[in-house]
Amino acid sequence: MLSFVVAALDLGHTFGMAATNPTITPARTARDRARIELTDEIKVVARRQLAEQGSAALSLRAVAREVGMVSSAVYRYFPSRDDLLTALIIDAYDAIGARAEAAEREARQLGTVDRWMHVCDVFRSWALANAHEYALIYGSPVPGYAAPEATIVPASRVPLVVLRLLADGVDSGEIATGTTPAMSRTVRSDFAQLRRDAAVGVPDAVLSRGLCVWAQVLGTINLEMFGHLHNVIHDYDGFFSLQMRRAADFLLLGE
Amino acid sequence: MLSFVVAALDLGHTFGMAATNPTITPARTARDRARIELTDEIKVVARRQLAEQGSAALSLRAVAREVGMVSSAVYRYFPSRDDLLTALIIDAYDAIGARAEAAEREARQLGTVDRWMHVCDVFRSWALANAHEYALIYGSPVPGYAAPEATIVPASRVPLVVLRLLADGVDSGEIATGTTPAMSRTVRSDFAQLRRDAAVGVPDAVLSRGLCVWAQVLGTINLEMFGHLHNVIHDYDGFFSLQMRRAADFLLLGE
DNA sequence: AGGGAGCGAGAGCACTGCTCTCGATGCATC
DNA sequence: GATGCATCGAGAGCAGTGCTCTCGCTCCCT
Numbered sequence: 001m002l003s004f005v006v007a008a009l010d011l012g013h014t015f016g017m018a019a020t021n022p023t024i025t026p027a028r029t030a031r032d033r034a035r036i037e038l039t040d041e042i043k044v045v046a047r048r049q050l051a052e053q054g055s056a057a058l059s060l061r062a063v064a065r066e067v068g069m070v071s072s073a074v075y076r077y078f079p080s081r082d083d084l085l086t087a088l089i090i091d092a093y094d095a096i097g098a099r100a101e102a103a104e105r106e107a108r109q110l111g112t113v114d115r116w117m118h119v120c121d122v123f124r125s126w127a128l129a130n131a132h133e134y135a136l137i138y139g140s141p142v143p144g145y146a147a148p149e150a151t152i153v154p155a156s157r158v159p160l161v162v163l164r165l166l167a168d169g170v171d172s173g174e175i176a177t178g179t180t181p182a183m184s185r186t187v188r189s190d191f192a193q194l195r196r197d198a199a200v201g202v203p204d205a206v207l208s209r210g211l212c213v214w215a216q217v218l219g220t221i222n223l224e225m226f227g228h229l230h231n232v233i234h235d236y237d238g239f240f241s242l243q244m245r246r247a248a249d250f251l252l253l254g255e
Numbered sequence: 256m257l258s259f260v261v262a263a264l265d266l267g268h269t270f271g272m273a274a275t276n277p278t279i280t281p282a283r284t285a286r287d288r289a290r291i292e293l294t295d296e297i298k299v300v301a302r303r304q305l306a307e308q309g310s311a312a313l314s315l316r317a318v319a320r321e322v323g324m325v326s327s328a329v330y331r332y333f334p335s336r337d338d339l340l341t342a343l344i345i346d347a348y349d350a351i352g353a354r355a356e357a358a359e360r361e362a363r364q365l366g367t368v369d370r371w372m373h374v375c376d377v378f379r380s381w382a383l384a385n386a387h388e389y390a391l392i393y394g395s396p397v398p399g400y401a402a403p404e405a406t407i408v409p410a411s412r413v414p415l416v417v418l419r420l421l422a423d424g425v426d427s428g429e430i431a432t433g434t435t436p437a438m439s440r441t442v443r444s445d446f447a448q449l450r451r452d453a454a455v456g457v458p459d460a461v462l463s464r465g466l467c468v469w470a471q472v473l474g475t476i477n478l479e480m481f482g483h484l485h486n487v488i489h490d491y492d493g494f495f496s497l498q499m500r501r502a503a504d505f506l507l508l509g510e
Numbered sequence: 511a512g513g514g515a516g517c518g519a520g521a522g523c524a525c526t527g528c529t530c531t532c533g534a535t536g537c538a539t540c
Numbered sequence: 541g542a543t544g545c546a547t548c549g550a551g552a553g554c555a556g557t558g559c560t561c562t563c564g565c566t567c568c569c570t
Contacts, residue, residue: 031536031547056311061526072529073549081527140394141481155483183497186490194487211475212501216467219474223466226396228410232449235441242438246467250505286516286567316557327560328518336558 039077054132090154092133096126097157104161112169113248120244163199166210176253178205213247294332309387345409347388351381352412359416367424368503375499418454421465431508433460468502
């Protein structure tokens with residue numbers, strides 16, 4: 001729910017770089033302004049290096065060199081390389097989250113299947129266009145690095161879009177409920193919590209299928225991007241489209 | 256098909272370490288023997304470091320130190336750190352591949368659903384028990400590192416198990432065919448090739464659904480292992496089991 | 511028996527993340 | 541407005557990395 005507040009702030013004001021900075025900094029003094037600008041410049045350069053060569057090649061010293069600082073100066077802005085990486089991860093989550101939300105908004109008047117297809121297409125397009133950032137957030141986490149609390153809210157933006165799709169589809173009757181599957185008490189209560197938080201009115205059967213197809217989206221994109229379909233599938237666009245349509249079939253239980 | 260040859264060799268002879276070495280080396284001289292032994296020892300130590308701290312922390316110098324060599328000596332056995340990593344990747348693919356094949360063999364007399372559930376369980380168990388190795392092969396590839404040709408055969412062992420499951424399920428009539436989905440000419444020919452190679456008699460509709468559920472397996476495990484279900488799902492075992500059963504429903508089209 | 515290939519050790523290069531110290535500068539307080 | 545403090549950038553330095561090159565030693569094939 002906090003994510004909606006953040007999103008609203010991002011859309012309301014146009015801070016430029018403040019999208020990732022949850023604390024509102026008025027930037028009164030010149031020093032504060034310079035700090036914000038430099039922090040942003042470091043992130044821009046780092047994001048470029050990340051996009052070009054991947055997360056392992058992201059070197060704090062190289063970033064410093066390009067920004068025109070000495071390496072130790074960068075530590076005034078980011079306590080460690082991992083913190084810089086965390087900032088980029090949050091930005092990536094926010095970027096794909098905003099894209100997914102926009103896609104859902106664009107297709108709101110369409111039926112559930114078309115909205116689903118559109119969100120999937122936009123999601124995959126972003127992944128292809130930002131391969132290293134995608135790998136950073138949806139591939140294996142960079143080793144020895146534990147995702148800090150600050151990432152969980154931006155990370156939930158895309159899943160929230162999917163959950164809203166489920167809720168709307170159930171509301172409109174497009175998504176058939178089906179028989180409630182057998183599950184453990186714990187999973188049942190997990191689903192109940194999820195329903196309370198972000199999927200009001202969505203029964204367990206649909207939540208289960210929704211998580212199935214969401215996992216399938218990530219799995220299919222990972223298969224494609226990480227080379228597991230090499231020499232097997234040649235028309236990646238057509239394949240993804242086909243598979244997402246199958247996923248929609250399963251989600252609606254219309255087959 | 257080559258993979259079957261390799262697998263047969265691995266099972267027939269008990270070379271110990273030769274699983275990843277496609278060229279058959281008789282180890283005639285003492286020097287050859289020592290080379291093979293040292294190569295293996297380096298891999299064992301490296302695999303331990305990988306398991307303990309992840310791929311990024313895998314240091315050639317640290318491995319050398321533990322083996323009791325100087326770092327430059329290791330380069331006699333592996334031309335680069337990436338080559339050592341490649342050897343570990345191949346080993347990981349072979350390990351999970353062998354486990355999946357064994358699981359499929361164990362459950363051969365059972366029905367398609369039970370075989371599917373068993374293979375999924377074994378696969379996930381291996382992933383949990385070997386998190387860093389799993390991340391190495393099914394997470395994002397280590398950045399700047401392109402999977403060499405030598406990995407594709409061991410990498411195909413698990414997918415081949417899944418494809419065999421599909422073929423058997425179609426044969427036995429447990430897997431309903433369903434209507435052939437619309438797809439591009441390229442995807443159709445990709446599927447035809449796949450059918451010729453490793454899924455004789457499996458129609459396009461089933462291949463499509465099979466790739467759906469396979470992507471779902473990887474997606475679900477990735478969601479769990481990479482922290483995307485943190486604070487959402489608490490009973491991971493129960494959740495996975497539930498989701499795999501839903502996947503089986505979809506695969507059979509029995510709902 | 512000789513000569514070449516393979517081997518391990520060591521030094522060294524360029525690079526990394528990170529720490530510490532040292533002046534300089536901006537800023538809020540007296 | 542002067543003072544004192546926090547912030548800042550620069551530089552040196554430490555421990556570590558992947559990788560290269562040279563140097564002897566040893567094993568093995570001819």
